[in-house]
Amino acid sequence: MPQEPKDNEVIIGNGQNQRVIGPNTVIQVNLKTLMMVLGILLSGLTTAWINITNKIESSNEKTQIELKELSQKIETIKDENIKNLKSELELLKKPVNSVILEKQSQMQDQNITNSNNSTVENSKPNLPK
Numbered sequence: 001m002p003q004e005p006k007d008n009e010v011i012i013g014n015g016q017n018q019r020v021i022g023p024n025t026v027i028q029v030n031l032k033t034l035m036m037v038l039g040i041l042l043s044g045l046t047t048a049w050i051n052i053t054n055k056i057e058s059s060n061e062k063t064q065i066e067l068k069e070l071s072q073k074i075e076t077i078k079d080e081n082i083k084n085l086k087s088e089l090e091l092l093k094k095p096v097n098s099v100i101l102e103k104q105s106q107m108q109d110q111n112i113t114n115s116n117n118s119t120v121e122n123s124k125p126n127l128p129k
Contacts, residue, residue: 005020005022006022009021010022
């Protein structure tokens, strides 16, 4: 006698062995079968866990190696750039130093001529009254 499924139910089987399974259906499982299924699930999860951790560790090692190589490349580029900049700075220092010395000597000459031409009003200090 075929049964009609209600909401959230499924018909299993055909003909005489037809059954309706829903959320309230109780499924009985042999303890031996349950232990086998749980053992297979546990071994599968353990294998997946070990594989994932191994892949993460190898990825971490590869990343560390790549970081070391990259930092060495950056250091060499930095050293080359610093050497170039130092040489350019030395080339620029020479004209700048000469200009500075020239300006200083001009200022000194101007100060000397100004001091000779100007008169000092308070050459003798007056005592307060």
